Amino acid sequence: MSALPAPAEPTFRPLAEADLPAVLDLLTASLAGGPTGTRTADFFRWKHRLNPFGASPGLLAEAPDGQLVGVRLFLRWQWYDGASGRTVAAVRPVDTATHPDFRGRGIFRQLTLDLLEQTKREAELVFNTPNGNSLPGYRKMGWQELGAVPVALRPVRPAAFVRGVRAALARRPTGPAAPLHCRLPTAADWFADHHGEGPLAELLRERAAADAADPRLATVRTPEFLRWRYGDAPGLDYRVLTCHRGGELTGLAVGRPRRRGPLAEFTLADVLVRPGDRDSAARLLRAAARESGCDHVAGHLSPGTEAAGAALRAGYLRAPRTGLTLAARTPTGRTELTLDSWRFTLGDLEVF
Structure with missing residues (x-):
């Protein structure tokens, strides 16, 4: 009896605009609806085509019959390195999927390695927050696990928060989720009214001048970046809190209400205040609660920032056994960076 022929190997090629419907179908089949519940062309274009740091490079795996069986994209990012005073171009591996019939054939690995090779001359750093299932594969491809980025929590409704945590730990079924009611203005409306030169641009200039003395890597923040990241994000429902003194803008915070199992969480993505202004930071943290x-507020308050300095008196404590796992490498190998090399906000790392 003759042996069965080996399955035909897929071919790899760059992602084209015409591939978008098939890419969305494959991502939905593999990763469900994503952070908005539905993967749409508008969300994909916002994330991968309108990013002010540049369009995302992407590769596809295609079966001999033309069926799309694998996809891999790298999101472009920029960090400011206070130690050297320059901008570091980076990429973040995101949105990867392999068709169920083609898993176990090295497609994820090949797409990732090929895209690393493609971007190695334009990106100095590769970083992402893999989950427990994907982290071993990244390690085999040269990624270094740097540790868990801690999360600070502020319970707002203590009884509801405790019940929700217990139900989540016990994996008990809960009833239909109540609708979220957030009184804060939407980021879409706020950033539509605050663009170009103005109070936000002035706040960011003051912030950038002070942050230049911090040797850690921090996201390059401009009004254009903040409007794209929070104001233009389709379906993510970011909200804005502001703080004023004497009629002048002294602080801005951005977050979004979301369901976290049985709990309603306000994910605090960003806190920006004038240098040294812990009072405005505390006011923003309290206002978020x-x-x-929501039942609680969750965010990462980077050590040494005004928000971290105000956290305790605003009722925020570090949550045990939580946090996103950070992994990184250079395009050609391991990195010497550690978790302490960054000054994150949760908006830099949350999956979107």
Whole structure:
């Protein structure tokens, strides 16, 4: 009896605009609806085509019959390196999927390695937050696990928060989720009214001048970046809190109400205040708890920042056994960076 022929190997090619419907179908089949519940062309274009740091490079795996069986994209990012005073171009591996019939054939690995090779001359750093299932594969491809980025929590409704945590730990079924009621203005509306030169641009200039003395890597923040990241994000429902003194903008925070199992969480993505202004940071942190309409607030308050300095008196404590796992490498190998090399916000790392 003759042996069965080996399955035909897929071919690899760059992602084209015409591939978008098939890419969305494959991502949905593999990763469900994503952070908005539905993978749409508008969300894909916002994330991968309108990013102010540049369009995302992407590769596809295609079966001999033309069926799309694998996809891999790298999101472009920029970090400011206070130690050297320059901008570091980076990429973040995101949105990867392999068709169920083609798993176990090295497609994920090949797409990732090929895209690393393609971007190695334009990106100095590769970083992402893999989950427990994907982390071993990244390690085999040269990624270094740097540790867990801690999360600070502020319970707003203590009884509801405790019940929700217990139900989540016990994996008990819960009833239909109540609708979220957040009184805060939407980021879409706020950033539509605050663009170009103005109070936000002035706040960012003051912030950038002070942050230049910090040797850690921090995201390059401009009004254009913030509007794209939070104001233009389709379906993510970011909200804005502001703080003023004497009629002048002294602080801005951005977050979004979301369901976290049985709990309503306000994910605090970003806190920006004038240098040294812990009072404005504390006011923003308290307002997030008071006005979000959620059971708790969660965010990363990077050590040494005004928000971290105000966290305790605003009721925020580090949550045990939580946090996103950070992994990184250079395009050609391992990195010497550590978790302490970055000054993150949760908006830099949350999956979107």
